[in-house]
Amino acid sequence: MNQVDRFKTLPDNARIQAIGNLFKYNDRKTWDIGVNIENSTRKALKFSQLPYLSRQVVLNQTVVAMPLGFPIEFVLPDRLSWQTATVRDCGLVKFQSRDEQSQNCFKFESGGKTIYLPQLELARALFFTNNYLANAALINSALDLEFDVDHNPNNDDKEFPLDLVINALPTTQCPKILFDNEGFRHQIAWLLLNSDVKNSFGSIYRYFSQERVTAPNVERWTFRFDPPQLEGVKVAARGWKSADESTWFINRIELLDGLFFPDVSDIGYLHPNFIGSRPDSGKGKGGTYPQLPTQREIDENSDGSEDNESALIFCDATQRIYNRVPRTRKFYARHKTDSGAKEDKDQPSVLPPEVSTDDPNTRGDVPRAAVDGLDDQTDNAHLYLNKFDSFFKMLGVLEKEHGVKLSEPLIRKLPKYGYSKKHLMSNGDSPRCLVIVYLEYQKRSFFLLEVDTSDGKNSLATKIVPVHSTKFKREFWQEVPKIALELIRNKLSWPQEHLDKLIGKGNHKSVPHQKSKKNGRLSEVEIEKWGKRLQREIDI
Known part of the structure; x- marks a missing residue:
């Protein structure tokens, strides 16, 4: 203490x-x-x-x-x-x-x-x-x-x-x-x-x-x-x-x-x-x-x-x-x-x-x-899934048009670190969340990592992590709390050095978010464009 x-x-x-x-x-x-x-x-x-x-x-x-x-x-x-x-x-x-x-x-x-x-x-x-x-x-x-x-x-x-x-x-x-x-x-x-x-x-x-x-x-x-x-x-x-x-x-x-x-x-x-x-x-x-x-x-x-x-x-x-x-x-x-x-x-x-x-x-x-003097550890991250509405709509396009298999998403509130407010949305009300989805297609699999930046506070790309073995998949789930902490310590940017050590330099990719006229809200056309760009990166 x-x-x-x-x-x-x-x-x-x-x-x-x-x-x-x-x-x-x-x-x-x-x-x-x-x-x-x-x-x-x-x-x-x-x-x-x-x-x-x-x-x-x-x-x-x-x-x-x-x-x-x-x-x-x-x-x-x-x-x-x-x-x-x-x-x-x-x-x-x-x-x-x-x-x-x-x-x-x-x-x-x-x-x-x-x-x-x-x-x-x-x-x-x-x-x-x-x-x-x-x-x-x-x-x-x-x-x-x-x-x-x-x-x-x-x-x-x-x-x-x-x-x-x-x-x-x-x-x-x-x-x-x-x-x-x-x-x-x-x-x-x-x-x-x-x-x-x-x-x-x-x-x-x-x-x-x-x-x-x-x-x-x-x-x-x-x-x-x-x-x-x-x-x-x-x-x-x-x-x-x-x-x-x-x-x-x-x-x-x-x-x-x-x-x-x-x-x-x-x-x-x-x-x-x-x-x-x-x-x-x-x-x-x-x-x-x-x-x-x-x-x-x-x-x-x-x-x-x-x-x-x-x-x-x-x-x-x-x-x-x-x-x-x-x-x-x-x-x-x-x-x-x-x-x-x-x-x-x-x-x-x-x-x-x-x-x-x-x-x-x-x-x-x-x-x-x-x-x-209060540390509320109640797991309520699932209440904020709606913040990833555009992200899930984009994945729905991949699932419907390309037969991609998606796991149930894991959503985690980013932790508080020191006096930083990056773990909160800019309105100070809602926790900022990280969502992770496991994706499978044609005997290949990936983790997709997405951080809620719908408040326009930061521009943070979707992170793609290829999964090469069952052991890596299990170990990666165990690393999620550390990644969430490093995101905050890195001022709401992907911790490249930490990911390089964990995954290997050059083995993880980033797909920038689709630009929109409204922060965090994409039209159907914009969602289609985002899906196509992610599709090219994972080479479906």
């Missing part, structure tokens, strides 16, 4: 040894959470920084460091079988502070093992993937006050008909930049549309409002909540185990696999600060935001300023996989008046290195940042 951004007042390689209660001093607006950190006298961080905080996680890494503990995988049972317990009941946690030992856990049996799962850690993995949702959990009915779900949207887009629209209301504190992450769009819909999940999220505030204890100068609360039904969800985690491995304490959840998503096909998202280009320009974007230095310092003490749009910072992400997900896209209530218009005319192009994870308020003096 490798956290890029730094906590301003923490030392290098600061390992979290324990996590305690939430508390707030009467002269402060925001809540803190008790933490014990190795080699540091600091005893608390902000609750809004919870996406970073799991036991044994290392902050301010100068070398890559995995959390201490042992890996474990288990399946969550029916929540009716879950019991409540404390860290002390487990007996595996050596750090003996009173706050740590009194933290609430869920206790259940799975695969012959007794699992102690801290309630705060489960809530972090389910909900607190960013600072916005951490802050919202401590506000009464925050989701209802900030979002409206329109189940009968007025939409006539034949390519992307919307089942519903999620509107972020004008009063929302949710940073618009989070919606650039398809995984966040899935998560906020999962929260709003799954009543069991929404009730679980709401239970955090219910307990918080009922159970926090007020002293003369401070309020305190021991975190707890009601979990949603997670029966059958697979968990990958790290933690401590007893000598006979029958009892486990979970330090950090790394993957949740099998989360239930409602059966919805197409969801649109509208935010009051979304601004796009004029329709059909092919350049729609969610607006600009100030850029940050390469390395950022998270100021643990400062509130967020109201004077800037949130810029994105990253923490070690928890992976999640749903049983299904919809197609999602942003759309825009406002558009730029001209190509040179800027969304934030008065904002600086570069922010100072210090940022705050708290919601903006009048006392804030440090630019606000949005934490992205």
Whole structure:
């Protein structure tokens, strides 16, 4: 694990040894959470920084460091079988502070093992993937006050008909930049549309409002909540185990696999600060935001300023996989008046290195940042096959007129790499995909590789790879993830050097796309021309 951004007042390689209660001093607006950190006298961080905080996680890494503990995988049972317990009941946690030992856990049996799962850690993995949702959990009915779900949207887009629209209301504190992450769009819909999940999220505030204890100068609360039904969800985690491995304490959840998503096909998202280009320009974007230095310092003490749009910072992400997900896209209530218009005319192009994870308020003096701690691994690439409509029509011509045999296409979303946005279409909504088709004709076979450039962002030819043996065919399928990564690292160009090593120099060909008056949309005549050019290259 490798956290890029730094906590301003923490030392290098600061390992979290324990996590305690939430508390707030009467002269402060925001809540803190008790933490014990190795080699540091600091005893608390902000609750809004919870996406970073799991036991044994290392902050301010100068070398890559995995959390201490042992890996474990288990399946969550029916929540009716879950019991409540404390860290002390487990007996595996050596750090003996009173706050740590009194933290609430869920206790259940799975695969012959007794699992102690801290309630705060489960809530972090389910909900607190960013600072916005951490802050919202401590506000009464925050989701209802900030979002409206329109189940009968007025939409006539034949390519992307919307089942519903999620509107972020004008009063929302949710940073618009989070919606650039398809995984966040899935998560906020999962929260709003799954009543069991929404009730679980709401239970955090219910307990918080009922159970926090007020002293003369401070309020305190021991975190707890009601979990949603997670029966059958697979968990990958790290933690401590007893000598006979029958009892486990979970330090950090790394993957949740099998989360239930409602059966919805197409969801649109509208935010009051979304601004796009004029329709059909092919350049729609969610607006600009100030850029940050390469390395950022998270100021643990400062509130967020109201004077800037949130810029994105990253923490070690928890992976999640749903049983299904919809197609999602942003759309825009406002558009730029001209190509040179800027969304934030008065904002600086570069922010100072210090940022705050708290919601903006009048006392804030440090630019606000949005934490992205979510890695959605749900396989939904098949939802974007329609983006290759012209490509498949061209292959259909070859199949019909020349007897070519085509395999079922493999479609893969291009991976995120660093801060590059090349893995997204230029509108920032859809993932950019790579499709691979296996083609056979007269005892010869080929792989055809096509990248979706229908947004006109790049001009990338169709790649032809001849297949000379069954072994090569099998090995090539295994190389697809590497090719997808190299495409992004090579700034959305075919990685010639990598392909030369894999296939042999001169053994792969490229067929430029057929030119069209409209990006990504070919007429029947243009499709015929494209097919003939590809036909000549494979010498049918």
